[in-house]
Amino acid sequence: MEKLYVIKIGGNIVDNPSLLTECLQAFSSLKGHAILVHGGGKLATQMATSMGVEQKMVEGRRITDAETLKIVTMVYAGYINKNIVAQLQSLGVNAMGLSGADGNLIQAHKRTGANIDYGFVGDVDQVNTALIQQLIEKNTSLVIAPITHDSKGQLLNTNADTIAQSIATAMSLHYEVHLIYGFEKEGVLSDVNNPHSVIASINRPVYGTLIEQKVIFEGMIPKIDNAYLALEAGVKSVIIGKAEKLNELINGTSGTTIKI
Amino acid sequence: MEKLYVIKIGGNIVDNPSLLTECLQAFSSLKGHAILVHGGGKLATQMATSMGVEQKMVEGRRITDAETLKIVTMVYAGYINKNIVAQLQSLGVNAMGLSGADGNLIQAHKRTGANIDYGFVGDVDQVNTALIQQLIEKNTSLVIAPITHDSKGQLLNTNADTIAQSIATAMSLHYEVHLIYGFEKEGVLSDVNNPHSVIASINRPVYGTLIEQKVIFEGMIPKIDNAYLALEAGVKSVIIGKAEKLNELINGTSGTTIKI
Numbered sequence: 040m041e042k043l044y045v046i047k048i049g050g051n052i053v054d055n056p057s058l059l060t061e062c063l064q065a066f067s068s069l070k071g072h073a074i075l076v077h078g079g080g081k082l083a084t085q086m087a088t089s090m091g092v093e094q095k096m097v098e099g100r101r102i103t104d105a106e107t108l109k110i111v112t113m114v115y116a117g118y119i120n121k122n123i124v125a126q127l128q129s130l131g132v133n134a135m136g137l138s139g140a141d142g143n144l145i146q147a148h149k150r151t152g153a154n155i156d157y158g159f160v161g162d163v164d165q166v167n168t169a170l171i172q173q174l175i176e177k178n179t180s181l182v183i184a185p186i187t188h189d190s191k192g193q194l195l196n197t198n199a200d201t202i203a204q205s206i207a208t209a210m211s212l213h214y215e216v217h218l219i220y221g222f223e224k225e226g227v228l229s230d231v232n233n234p235h236s237v238i239a240s241i242n243r244p245v246y247g248t249l250i251e252q253k254v255i256f257e258g259m260i261p262k263i264d265n266a267y268l269a270l271e272a273g274v275k276s277v278i279i280g281k282a283e284k285l286n287e288l289i290n291g292t293s294g295t296t297i298k299i
Numbered sequence: 300m301e302k303l304y305v306i307k308i309g310g311n312i313v314d315n316p317s318l319l320t321e322c323l324q325a326f327s328s329l330k331g332h333a334i335l336v337h338g339g340g341k342l343a344t345q346m347a348t349s350m351g352v353e354q355k356m357v358e359g360r361r362i363t364d365a366e367t368l369k370i371v372t373m374v375y376a377g378y379i380n381k382n383i384v385a386q387l388q389s390l391g392v393n394a395m396g397l398s399g400a401d402g403n404l405i406q407a408h409k410r411t412g413a414n415i416d417y418g419f420v421g422d423v424d425q426v427n428t429a430l431i432q433q434l435i436e437k438n439t440s441l442v443i444a445p446i447t448h449d450s451k452g453q454l455l456n457t458n459a460d461t462i463a464q465s466i467a468t469a470m471s472l473h474y475e476v477h478l479i480y481g482f483e484k485e486g487v488l489s490d491v492n493n494p495h496s497v498i499a500s501i502n503r504p505v506y507g508t509l510i511e512q513k514v515i516f517e518g519m520i521p522k523i524d525n526a527y528l529a530l531e532a533g534v535k536s537v538i539i540g541k542a543e544k545l546n547e548l549i550n551g552t553s554g555t556t557i558k559i
Contacts, residue, residue, distance in 0.1 A: 086373075090349045109378060113346075117377020118369060121446060121454055125400040129452035135402040140385040142395040142439060173437065179402060186381060192389035194381055 043175070043214035044073040044289065047203035049222040050080035052282040053119055061283035062221060063123065067130035068286060072175045072214065074206060075134075076183045077123060078199040083107075083114040103158040103196040111196050112138075116184040123182050134180045139187030140194060142170045145202060147187035147195050161187040161195025163202065166209035204265040211273035217289065218269050220262055221282030226295035227263075229254055237280075242298040243267075266297040302331040303435070303474035304549065307463035309482040310340035312542040313379055321543035322481060323383065327390035328546060332435045332474065334466060335394075336443045337383060338459040343367075343374040363418040363456040371456050372398075376444040383442050394440045399447030400454060402430045405462060407447035407455050421447040421455025423462065426469035464525040471533035477549065478529050480522055481542030486555035487523075489514055497540075502558040503527075526557040 046066065052058050066075060087094050087110050095102040103111065120136040127134035139145030139161075147161030174181060183206070185199040200220065207218040226237035227249075241249065246263060249255040255263065266277035280287075280294020287293035306326065312318050326335060347354055347370050355362040363371065380396040387394035399405030399421075407421030434441060443466070445459035460480065467478040486497035487509075501509065506523060509515040515523065526537035540547075540554020547553035 086350075089351070090346075112381050113373035113377035115377070116381050117373035117375070121372050121376050121398050121400055124398070125448045125454050126452045128400055128403055128448060128450055133402060134400075135397070136400070137395070138381050138384070140381055140388055140394075140396070142393060143388055177433065188385045188388060190388055192386045194385050 040213070040215045042071040043210055043216045044069060044071065044219060045076065045203050045207040045210065045216060046073060046219045046221060046285065047076040047199055048078065048282045049199075049220075050078040051223040052221060053077055053080035054082065055223075058223070058283055059123070060126065062285065063126050063130060065283055065285035066180075067127060067132045069289070072180075074171070074175070074181045074183065075123070076185070076199050076203040076206065077115075077119055078185060079111060079115050080119070082118065083111050086110050086114055097155050100155065100157065102156070103160050105159065108159040108194060108196055112186055112194055116186045120182060120184040127180065127182065132180050133178055134182050135174065136182040136184065138184045138194075139197065139202070143167050143188075143190065144170060144183070145187045145197070145205065146190050147197055148189055149193065149195060159193070159195050161189065161197040163187065163197065163205040166205050168209050168213065171206070171210060172213060200262055200265050204269045207269045207274045208272040211269075211275070216269075216274045218266070218274050218277045219285065219288055220266070220277070220279045221285065221288070222279070224281065225293065226280040227255065227259060237293075238295050240296045240298055246297075263297060267299070270297065270299050300473070300475040303470055303476045304329060304331065304333040304479060305336065305463050305467040305470070305476060306333060306479045306481060306545065307336040307459055308338065308542045309459075309480075310338040311483040312481060313337055313340035314342065315483075318483070318543055319383070320386065322545065323386050323390060325543055325545035326440075327387060327392045329549070332440075334431070334435070334441045334443065335383070336445070336459050336463040336466065337375070337379055338445060339371060339375050340379070342378065343371050346370050346374055357415050360415065360417065362416070363420050365419065368419040368454060368456055372446055372454055376446045380442060380444040387440065387442065392440050393438055394442050395434065396442040396444065398444045398454075399457065399462070403427050403448075403450065404430060404443070405447045405457070405465065406450050407457055408449055409453065409455060419453070419455050421449065421457040423447065423457065423465040426465050428469045428473065431466070431470060432473060460522055460525050464529045467529045467534045468532040471529075471535070476529075476534045478526070478534050478537045479545065479548055480526070480537070480539045481545065481548070482539070484541065485553065486540045487515065487519060497553075498555050500556045500558060506557075523557060527559075530557065530559050
């Protein structure tokens with residue numbers, strides 16, 4: 040099977056123009072098919088503030104009301120997505136930016152049943168693998184914004200880590216998929232205060248221990264849970280590390296590799 | 300040759316949710332390939348106001364400075380584009396929203412040499428007809444936002460009428476192209492105060508007379524000039540009329556047909 044890299048880059052990368060450029064340069068040097076999924080960053084919050092749209096938080100989680108959905112659609116699918124695409128085009132990558140609504144790429148449903156009403160937040164139902172295959176076989180590099188739709192006309196705000204995992208999982212039927220979570224750190228750290236304390240490899244038993252010892256906590260847990268969902272569904276490898284070191288993450292000289 | 304409809308809808312349609320829905324319903328009922336190009340509407344101006352970004356006008360024309368480019372990218376390629384796509388998907392149309400940067404769809408250059416510095420405004424150089432053909436042959440309906448790029452990483456604000464004309468012209472080598480300018484009026488009016496005074500058909504001599512008599516003026520002149528550029532380059536017909544009457548415009552029972 041051909042290789043396919045599904046690369047998610049987080050908000051802290053998107054917020055930092057020089058880091059983003061380094062990351063996109065690394066992306067442009069990759070051999071083989073690649074899909075870039077980007078997060079949102081602080082721009083949406085800044086926009087909301089400058090527009091006087093109050094950000095509602097419930098139990099520490101942001102609620103996507105109608106005005107917030109409008110802002111994240113503009114910022115994620117508009118500003119961030121198109122700037123990444125234009126930059127990749129200038130680097131010789133035939134990038135195409137899509138949201139989950141475009142070509143019915145990612146169908147989702149509004150989250151229900153939770154104790155909290157998250158508003159217009161979508162959980163992924165289905166990835167259009169035929170469309171992705173059609174485009175990447177023409178050497179198009181997809182750049183995907185974390186906005187999905189419910190096929191009834193409603194756009195939905197969706198977690199970018201989950202989108203990357205859903206795409207990686209769905210595409211693993213057709214490709215040897217490597218899922219890379221790029222962020223601002225070298226990898227999963229054994230000591231949060233020591234940026235060089237990267238854990239090179241984590242398997243299930245180690246993961247359990249690291250959670251118990253509270254070495255892994257907060258945002259890293261859903262990321263690694265997503266990694267295991269992907270690995271169990273057939274994704275070949277999941278690597279977490281510095282977004283601008285894509286080549287090193289792929290050749291195994293940097294970052295944390297998650298193993299079954 | 301197969302038929303291809305290139306349909307531009309103006310800002311007044313985009314601003315009016317019920318008109319927009321009517322127009323998209325008509326679009327969804329069209330037989331054959333169709334491309335929708337949308338304008339911007341007032342939302343970008345409202346956004347700029349709510350964010351405190353001053354809109355600079357020189358000799359009655361809006362200047363696209365860096366902040367304004369950011370806003371139009373968000374509003375046109377993000378909010379408007381994705382909402383149209385989601386709505387079309389709900390109507391059973393496999394819509395895909397793209398800017399000119401995506402897949403190098405529309406390459407442009409920053410306007411230079413004018414007496415006025417328009418800022419980040421692009422004039423179209425090239426349309427990627429191979430990509431359009433590849434997508435529409437898979438029954439994808441493209442929804443195009445009026446943002447282009449210069450292939451050096453710079454996004455550019457570009458007139459939607461011109462984009463529609465450029466696409467229609469470029470595609471006329473491969474398809475029987477019909478270019479439709481949909482807006483809020485029934486067509487070109489002989490009496491601006493009488494909405495029913497539609498001129499059914501305009502040819503070159505009539506056009507000259509109508510300009511002389513000041514029956515046609517202001518924004519309608521560049522629209523009709525664009526129509527002639529398209530017709531002279533091989534576009535089969537150009538029709539101007541009510542956006543929600545697409546079927547009637549196409550079958551010739553409504554609107555103004557521009558002829559050579």
